[in-house]
Amino acid sequence: MGTTDPPTRPSASARVLVVEDEATIRAAVEQALVDGGFVVGGRGHGGDLEQVLAGFRPDLVILDIMLPGRDGFRLLEVIREHTDAAVILLTARDGVDDRLRGLDSGADDYVIKPFLLAELVSRVRAVLRRRGRVPTAVQYGDLVIDEQSGTVSRAGGVLDLTATELRLLSYLFEERGRTVTKNQILTQVWGYDDYDPNIVEVHISGLRRKLEGRGPRIVHTVRGLGYRLSLPEPR
Incomplete structure (x- = not known):
């Protein structure tokens, strides 16, 4: 990942939850978000998502679709039932039907693997900006x-x-x-x-x-x- 100089962070950083079962990808995404000044939480599955949402109170969830147990589409429903957090779907499935299903179900954005970390962080900022959740x-x-x-x-x-x-x-x-x-x-x-x-x-x-x-x-x-x-x- 390399070493980055710490930025001066806003007093109220947005909270981002990463739900991704591939540990290497999850760690890289989490580090990129931390470097970007966000408060970050991570999970390798969505089995305890209801409790995590209540405790962590994310402003945005990065949600992999292909997860063990409940998949990302089911977890997207859970997020919509329990919080108004923004959601970015993260997946290797690039079919139009999957993208439309995710967006129609209430996702704010859709990122296809493989992706650039800088692009993902930029999309996180853009989604949160539209929702008025982060300083511009x-x-x-x-x-x-x-x-x-x-x-x-x-x-x-x-x-x-x-x-x-x-x-x-x-x-x-x-x-x-x-x-x-x-x-x-x-x-x-x-x-x-x-x-x-x-x-x-x-x-x-x-x-x-x-x-x-x-x-x-x-x-x-x-x-x-x-x-x-x-x-x-x-x-």
Whole structure:
């Protein structure tokens, strides 16, 4: 998983419950959510879901469909009976009928395995934002990013970023402390990986210039690998 610098977390973090029977996937998802500033709980089955819902009181449940015992569709009914938590279905089944069944049963979103952890965390934020459950702004050191309003500030000063620079910075924030390649950036920010990789260098350069107008460098080049967002070492 790698080591990430801890973000400055909101005072009232949203609570996310992960119900997934594959331990490796569950652990990776839980860690990505913790790194994202969420309060996280996990279960490998839904046998005690009623008690977990009452005790943990999740704002959102990430729910695998193919579970031992009661499957995800049955557990979705349980969630709807006992709480108003948002639900993201997580499954390897990509048939249209399954997706429609889940959404018609009250799921808020549907993510198909395999998936990128950054994408899943972004979807969690998006669903919770629509429900008014999380602050729209996230903070990392002296950097504050508010994707909903489209504003970014550093050290108290608002930065004039383009829409692409905002998407780029938001992606680097989601992967903070980790090195991402140019192809990963192209896929996540532009939606394609067949653009000229030089476009990444151009936008990184512009973003750096604006960020460094308000403080020390936080977008670093990892030679031969890519880029990493990380806070300056304390002096």
